[in-house]
Amino acid sequence: MEGVEPLRTVDVARESGYSVQQVRDLERLGVIPPADRSANGYRSYTPVHVHAVRAYRGLAGAVGPVEARELLARLRTLPLPEAASAISAVHVRLAREREEVLRAQEALRAIRREAGSGEPEAGSDAMTITELAGALGVRPSTLRFWEQEGLVTPERVTSLRARRYGLPAVRAARVVAALRGGGYGIPAVREIMGSLDRLDGLEATGRVLRERLDRIADRTVALLRAGADLAAVCGT
Template identity: 35%
Template sequence: MGRNLQNGVRLRPVDLARGHGLSTQAVRNYEEAGILPAADRTAHGYRTYTPLHAGALRAFLALVPGHGHRTAASIMRAVNEGAADEAFRLIDESHAQLLEDRRTLRAVESALRDLDTATVSEPALSAPGGTFIGPLAGRLGIRPATLRAWERAGLVRPSRDARTGYRVYDEADVRDARLAHQLRRGGYLLEQIAPLIAQVRAAGGLEPLETALRDWHGRLSARARAMLTGAAELEAYLRERG
C-alpha cells in the first residue's frame, strides 16, 4: 500500500467525488466506514487522498451492483484490514446465493410447466361454485390437513361457505394449491413458496407471470455480469495495494 501512498499524487475529497458523481460527504463517509483506506491529513487537518483511494472507490462502486451495498462494504473493509480471505469468503457467499436464485427460478419454471400440463390433461378441479377441501386434496394426492397447513402459511386463501362454514376453493385457489404442490415436490419449504405464489397473484395469474420470469432471468444475468465487473476492479485494487 505504501507504494501508492508515497507516489506524490495527492487528491482532494472533491476530486474523488467529482470523478464518480458523488458528494464530498459521501467520500468522507466511505472513508469513515472503512471502505476507503484512512486518508492522510495536511498540517491544517484537511484530508488528502491518493490514486490508491481512487482505486478503492472504483472497486467499491463496481462491487455494489452485484453484491449489494452492505456486502460490498464488508468486502472492502476486509481488504483494507488485510483480511483478504474474509473478502473472498463474502464474494463466495454472493455467488452461492446467485446460484441458489437460479435454482429457484428453474424450479418455478418447471413447476409452471408441470402445472400447465396437469391443467390440460386433468379434469377441472374447481366447479363453477368452487370445490371443498376433501375433493381438492384427493385430486392432488395430499391430505386435507396439508391444505390447512398451506392456508396457515398463506399459500392458499379459500373462502368459507356462508351456510356450512366449509372451506371453498375457487379457480385461483386451485391454481395456487397446484403450484404449491409442485414446488413442495421439488423440495421447497413453505416459507420459500409463499413469496412465489404472492408473485403469481400480483401478476394476475400464470400467463402474465411469463413476463416476470423473463425479467427475473434478466436480473440474474445482469447481477452475474456485475459480479464480473466488480471482481475485475477489486483485483486491480488488490494489485495496487501490493
C-alpha cells in the same frame, strides 16, 4: 503512497462517479481507508481510494449497499486468500439464485402443462420436509411457515403425521422460494400462488420470474465490472 500525486476529494469523486459528499460518507463509514490530512486539514487520497469506491459501487449493485459496506470494510483486513474466497462466495450466491429461478420456471411450465391437460403429471418423486428444505436452501421451519400461510400444502401420510411433498407441492415450493428470494412479501406471494389456476396468473408469474432473472444478471454484471477494483482492494 510514495511517487504518487495525492488526490483531492473532488478527484476521487470524479474518477468514481460519486459526489464529494458520498466519498466523505464512505470514508466515515469505513468503506474506504481513512485519508491522510495535510497541515491545513485537507484530505489527501491515493488511487487505492478510487479503487475502493469503485469496488463499493459494484458490490452495492450485486448485494445491496449495507452488505457491500460490511464486506468491503472486511476485505481490507483479510489475508488475500480469505478475501478472494469472500468475493468468490458472492459469485456462487448469484449463480445459486439464478439456478433457483430456472428451477422455478421449469416448475411453472409443469403447472401450465397440467392446467392445459386437466390431468396431473405422473410421477412419485416425493420429498420429506428435510429433503425439500435442503433442495431449496431454506430451513424446515420456513416450509412450515409457508404451510401456515397457505403457500405450500404438503401431504401427511404417516402415523406420525410427517409431511410429504409430492410433485405439485415441490413445484409450488420452488415458485414460492423464487418469489421470496426476489423480495416479494407473504401477501403478494399468496396472491400470486392463488392465481396459478388461471392462464393470466401463470403468465404474470412467468413475467415475474423473467424479471428476477434479469435482475440477477444485472447484479452479476455489476460484480464482474468491479473485479479489477476488488482485486486492487484485496491486494492492499
